[in-house]
Structures are given as structure tokens and as C-alpha cells.
Amino acid sequence: MKSARKIKDLLYEQVARIGKVFSSPKRLELIELLCQGEKTVETLAREASISVKLTSAHLRELRMAQLVETERQGKNILYRLVNKSVADLWVQIHNLAEERLIELQLALQKIATQPNDLVPSDRESLMKAARKGEVVVLDVRPSEEYLNAHLPFARSIPMEELRQRLGELPKDRAIVAYCRGPYCLLAVDAVALLQQEGYSAIHLREGVAEWAVTSK
């Protein structure tokens, strides 16, 4: 019989394979992007501002840990998360980080133009207001991501088109903008633009992954 110690070492080593994936900033960014839907290597590289080669190397780690799966589509290879557990883990890790790390809290505070521009994270009342049409929930991510999944009652105007399409939005109601999550700056820019143009805009930190986490 193998020694108990060796068996245990083997078990923890396997779990650490998963942990390692979440230990690199760039891999975390890729995971967050994959939470928005399947993407090609090139798209991921562009969005994360890294080279295709490096992206491929990081994706290899994700693949070896069995956290993503690939599908060839013509010339491109699409990557996607294997299931919701992966997205959940990402959300739980960044929630814990936000809860514990003062440096992160400070950095996040600096991003939001004004603290009261933030939506208090009370999902039920926000959804109630959205259902009644009292507020407009606005998804400013690229439209593919909106099509893949979006918050209930949300409308899609990608950030790139927002300036041209301002006329579609009402000035007499609050506009709640969201994007990929708390580390995506699209909604921050959207709120800044909207406020500048005289809209009453506020920022919802959560994205679809955060929203979909089972317990809060």
C-alpha cells in the first residue's frame, strides 16, 4: 500500500492544477472575457491587449486544466468555458478579492466617477423597476456578447455605437449601464458620456456572470 502522505500529495497537486489557472492576471482576464461567450483566439488577444502567441499559451493552460473547450469554425478556433462552474469560480474569487484587498477597493473607487453613480446591488428592486419600465437597463458590450446572454429587460447599444445612437434613449428615466463586470471599463465610459449629454445615468458593476452566481 502506498503511503498516505503520497496519496494526499497527489490529491492536493491535482486541485492546485485548477488553482494555478486562476493565479495569473492575464488568464483571469481571458476567463472574464470567456464568461461573455465563446470567442476566437484573435478576439481574446485583442480584448486583453496581448499577443496571439501569449494568448494561445494561456489558453493552453486553461485547456490542460479542462476548463475550456474548443471548436473549429472555418479558419478560426472558438474557445468557450466548459460550464457555469468556471464562471462561478471566477466571480467568487474576485468577490473575495474585493472583500479582502484594500488596494483593490481603492483602485475600484478611483474608477467610478462618483460613488453615488453606482447602483446599490439590490437585484430585486432593480428588476422590478426595469420590468415596469421605470429604468432602462443598458448593455454596452459588443452585440455578440449581448446575444449570447444578457440581463433581464436589458437593451443593447454597444459602446462603440452609443454616441451615434443616443437618441434612442429617454432623458426622463434613469439609465442603468452595465458591461462585462466590475473590471470592464465600458460601462464607466458609457455613464460618463451619458451624464455629459444630460442623461441620468448610473453604473451597475455586475455583469452577466456576477448576476448568474447562484447565491449572493
Place this chain on the structure above:
Amino acid sequence: MKSARKIKDLLYEQVARIGKVFSSPKRLELIELLCQGEKTVETLAREASISVKLTSAHLRELRMAQLVETERQGKNILYRLVNKSVADLWVQIHNLAEERLIELQLALQKIATQPNDLVPSDRESLMKAARKGEVVVLDVRPSEEYLNAHLPFARSIPMEELRQRLGELPKDRAIVAYCRGPYCLLAVDAVALLQQEGYSAIHLREGVAEWAVTSK
């Protein structure tokens, strides 16, 4: 204004600080031990079969990520997890690992003497049976850990004392043994001993941390 890229890099880097903690097998083992309650450096070192110095170094990482807190008690320094989120994250990571990594599944299968010695993870019916006294839920961890927290209706007989205290257990009812979690081998040994002595014993893979995870 700082470039958006720099801000994002900073944010993901902070989250990665938390991820890094979960990327080392030995640190994972320490976290699992700390899930059972507060412990001294020496105890942690002994249980994880590593030197005190190395334990201290790993605990330093945990401290710098703000995931543990310390308290001096006489000569010793007690370490404990700052809150339940940390234990939850450990449980979620090892659950995902068990779900995705075939190597881990195989290793875990080898441990259990027989597949049918495992309790089907149906908490409600187990608790129902335990409440009625139809089964005996047996905690074989050291008694301090039992005192810190244990499953409902559980009785404590530390593995070290089990052989001497066999008489306390009934032979006409099923005995459900558990320990620190799926990677702790105490309950495996307990089940083996009990079965050898003619008891009807089965193994519950989950420990208190797994049991306490909000959603399953």
C-alpha cells in the same frame, strides 16, 4: 488620466493575488486544515507533514492575501481563516477539480475501499435518518476540531481512540464516518477498521466545510 489598460492590469493583478494562494498544493492543504478551526503553526506543520519554516512561509502568503488572521496565545500563534468565504472558495475549487480532472477522479476512486461504501450525497435523507437515530454519524477528527464545528447529530470519536472505544458504537445500525473532507484519509481508515470489526460502516466524503457551502 491613466490609460485604461494600466488600470485594468492593476485590477486583475490584485485578484490574481488571491488566486495565487490557491495555486500551491501545500497551501491548499493548510487551508483545508484551517477550515477545521484555528491552529498553531506547529500543528499545521505536523498535520501537513512539512517543516515549520515552510509552513510559516506559506502562512505568510495567506496573511499577505488577507485570507487568514493571527492571534497570539501565550507562546503560540494561532492562525484562522478570516471568514467563511475562504472555506467556501476552497470547497468550490476542489469541487471543480473533482468535476473536471479525470486524474483526480481516479485517485479518489482508489482510496475508497469499495464504491458502495460511500454515502450517496443526499444530505436531507441522511440528516433525517440521523435525527431518528437510524444511523450514527461519526466524527473521527481530533476532538478540538469536533468542538469547533461538526455535522448535526454527529458523535466524536477521534481516529486515534477509535480502536479502544469501539464498544461505544452499536452493531445493529449503520455508522456514517466523516473527517475533514474528501482528501483526509481518517474516515477511510475508520471505515476499514469498523468493517473489519463487524460494524456496518460507510464513508461520508464531505467535511464541515463542504457541508456548509451555501449552494450545492
Place this chain on the structure above:
DNA sequence: TAATCATTCCAACGTTTCTTAGATTGTTCA
């Protein structure tokens, strides 16, 4: 106050990981 004990800090080694560059595979389109 000195001696002891538990723990941490510091420095150093070998190992792993990150990142980039060059060559290679597999697919599509002409």
C-alpha cells in the same frame, strides 16, 4: 535578567512559470 521556546525574517539554491521569437500544422480560398 537570562534561558527557552515558537515563530518569523533573510539569503540562497534549484525549479517552475512567463514571455517572446522562429518554425510548424491544419484550414480555406483561388
Place this chain on the structure above:
DNA sequence: TGAACAATCTAAGAAACGTTGGAATGATTA
């Protein structure tokens, strides 16, 4: 079939990490 393209594989230097030994800290006990 060959050219163009997307992505991966391999190799290699730089950076970070795990681990160990020796010195230092801080509390307790005699």
C-alpha cells in the same frame, strides 16, 4: 495544387516561486 491565414508547438532567456538553513524577534518561564 499552392498561397494565405489562424493557431499551435518548441526553444530559450528572464522573472517568480518553493524550499531550506542560519540568524533574529518576541513572549514566557525560571
